[in-house]
Amino acid sequence: MTSPSIRQGYLAAAGAVAIWTGFNIVSRLAGKSALAGTDILALRVGTAALILLACGGLPRGALRDARLWLLTLLGGLGVSIFAYCAFKFAPAAHGGLLLPGLQPFLVALAAWPLLGEAPQKHKLPGYALIALGLLLSALPQLGGHDAGQAWIGDLMLLAASVSWAVFGVLARRWGFAAWPLTRAITIMAALLYLPVYLLWLPKHLAEASWGMLAFQALYQGVGAAILAMLFYLRAAAVLGAVKMGVLFALIPILAGLLAAPLLGEPLTASLAGGAGTARREAAGLSGRRVQGLAGPLSAIGRAGRESGPAGPLGEIAELSSGALAPRRSLPPSSLPRARRGTG
Template sequence: MSLLPPPARAPWIGAACAVAVLLIWSSFIVIARFSAQRTLLPLDIAFLRFVFSGLVVLAVLGVQARRGVRPLSGLSWGRIAALAGTAGVGYCTLAYSGFFFAPAAHAAVLMPGSLPLWTALAALWLLHERLTPQRLAGLALIVAGDLLVGGASLWRAFDGDGTWKGDLLFLGAAVSWSLYTVLCRRWQVDAVPATMAIAVGCLASFVPLYAVGAALRWWPSALGDAPATEIALQALYQGGLAMLVAGVAFTYAVRTFGPVRTTMVTALVPGIAALSALALLGEPLGAHALAGLACVTLGLFVGLRGAAAPATPRALAATR
């Protein structure tokens, strides 16, 4: 059951959601990089994100159940696990870990900057969508930007620099989110149920496992050492704004404009996030980072000029 109006009836809502995602994702990169310099560890931040968002969604589900509304009734446990594993556990653990190795500019290029590439490949595979020559040219520019940033990190690895580890983690996070994006389109999952599925799935799986492991010291955790203000702010921002608000906004934008076009729009995030990190965190932009940012931004504008070719009837039937 959809809790939102059909995309065709409210295109302005989709546009507003795309802008909201643009702002939240840009601030997410800066805040996550700043958080890496504080007390909490990557999985601690993911734990707080999933606890807050999961409890909020459980409360909402309880209220809706009393009204006879069951937004997750159309999703099997297997699909809930897939959505939670890609956009929840997979994306968050990889992304948060990456910020402990690489600067915000690298995250800006390699996560949102490479999303159009991975989403296009996933849509080609799962939705049988074809790509126009203009879209392919845009994706080629994005690949060039990723190689400029990632290649420079790999070269410095010979001198003992560990930035390449963060770059690989950022790329893994982008792949994970792109799979979620296309799965939502394939299964026709609306914004609210998709975000609820992620929250519930992560609360039921990651949260208890991590809590038990941290208590038994199976893996390191700094939850006991972090100040209450840091824990509260991370829970509110990561679980409330970055997950619940951005999750609904992103999925609704996908339902309005399609997965490839939506992620092309969010490729504006690299420039905004990198400049914000320069101003707020004092992280310099090297020549390779600037060139990478230029490539992915140019790839955005080139890609937007070429619409994806319509799928064949057979391909459309496969997505239902």
């Protein structure tokens, strides 16, 4: 694989980490409003589906592909349903720790039976140190005296984390190109969820301000559902699902650091220590120095401008159209297949 492809993989990883870090902050703000988790999910899939219908629509033959329905249930709905419902019971800080924080371990476990990638022994100490860093960060949050029914939310967050890990591994195994896959699972998620929401679930949209509705729709629907998905799929294709899971261990640390100035949450010594440990070991396991997000994100903008205009969301789709590496031959599908990398 050429070095520009590797560079794009790390740029895409930086974009996914940045958006998912903000996801924790934005979801905490939503939890303080009148909106319920079911409302946020409706805003997310509804906004994303409308945009993607105007940017290519549903890929031909997608509704007949059972693999896409499974990926929709896992990555399009499963993660969001479990996560948003979990915030009714558990503090949002638990989400940062249990959702992306567990990815290094859950992705490695899922990749073993699904991709045949056994955990490498020389990386086990690094995984252990990441776990130590997350534990240091979690102690003041998970060990609070006001736990109540937080364990119910924690179980839902664990289910969301498992759904995301299996989704990432299967997406890499089946090798769909990132752009048509994102369109397929997002639009199919809307087809499944919105009728249920409109007919049977409680709605609190009228109780929230227009500003809150617009902000959540844009961030959850455009940022988390479309851009983060494209970035994640591209990064997992180039770097591998296991390495991407390791980089995701940075999200709970970054979210905790940002919550201090943005939400007024205390920055404890354990959080700072956990940040240093997890960041250092994630960099080592990824095989490349993990730099601050400002530089890579500005480079994403430059890479997009260099690629030239390609229609709505064309620059992001171009960044995300690269090489997935399916592990075995599969039945033909009408969805475009990703190209193999070289080298």
